[in-house]
Amino acid sequence: MITAQNWADAQQLWDFQQMHHELRPCSVAIGLGSHDLGVAEVAADLYQRGMVPLIVFTGATSRTTHERMPRGEAEHYRERAVDLGVPDSAILVETQARNTGENIRFSRSLLEERNLPVESVLLVSKPYEERRAYATTRKIWPEVDVVSVSTSMTLGEYVDSIQDSRLVFDMLVGAQQRLMIYPQQEFLIHQDIPTGVSEAYARLCSDGFTSRLVAAQ
Incomplete structure (x- = not known):
């Protein structure tokens, strides 16, 4: 079951990924x-x-x-x-x-x-x-x-297009994790992560949206 809090946290990650x-x-x-x-x-x-x-x-x-x-x-x-x-x-x-x-x-x-x-x-x-x-x-x-x-659409529209909300949430969590750990491995540049985004990521991990996480080295 995907809760309202899960959706709110996924929205936080979605918004942070947008570069505008x-x-x-x-x-x-x-x-x-x-x-x-x-x-x-x-x-x-x-x-x-x-x-x-x-x-x-x-x-x-x-x-x-x-x-x-x-x-x-x-x-x-x-x-x-x-x-x-x-x-x-x-x-x-x-x-x-x-x-x-x-x-x-x-x-x-x-x-x-x-x-x-x-x-x-x-x-x-x-x-x-x-x-x-x-x-x-x-x-x-x-x-x-x-x-x-990228395609200009809302999180809800994107989930509707993929027709798999758990896959999208898992992918969001995986993308966020890589932003956090890959700078130390010199795979990408460092970027500051807002506290609210880090907290949303942690809650989604705790709720099991972890299938796209990689092992930290």
Whole structure:
């Protein structure tokens, strides 16, 4: 059972993940692989609005996606973007990355191999991973300007679109944990965590929303 307090705490984490960056044209969009095809739809919309000349979709599969995206997250993203009118020639696909750090490193390597200069990145992720994606990119690729964006929707709308509130809450908790522990492991930059967010995270952990937590090293 998911309580009203669980929803309030999840809302705290959801709001904290939103970066509210001002949208502007960038050298490339990088769509981070996941279970959410909305990432591909946002990237396609940004391309069609002239915000980027090129999209990189990055991602292999995970325990969440191996059944629903058997050809790999990046390939399913590419197919969705092409269905929405993006020319295949404007899409690069990176199919090996299995975490956010690899998404960025492997995408960067792919662009460098193609001799494509990058000054700015329009980073497209799930709504509850905007901040972690940004922090990871700033750590791994500090010389580029980063704009972090996602589908514009409320937590309730997002849960309705995924049709699995526990999965979304677990993912929110997992994203928040990584923001807290990964700076010590030098996976991403440090960011201050408001007290209310830390308390909401702790309550959700106590109530069992822990399936996406990683072991702290």
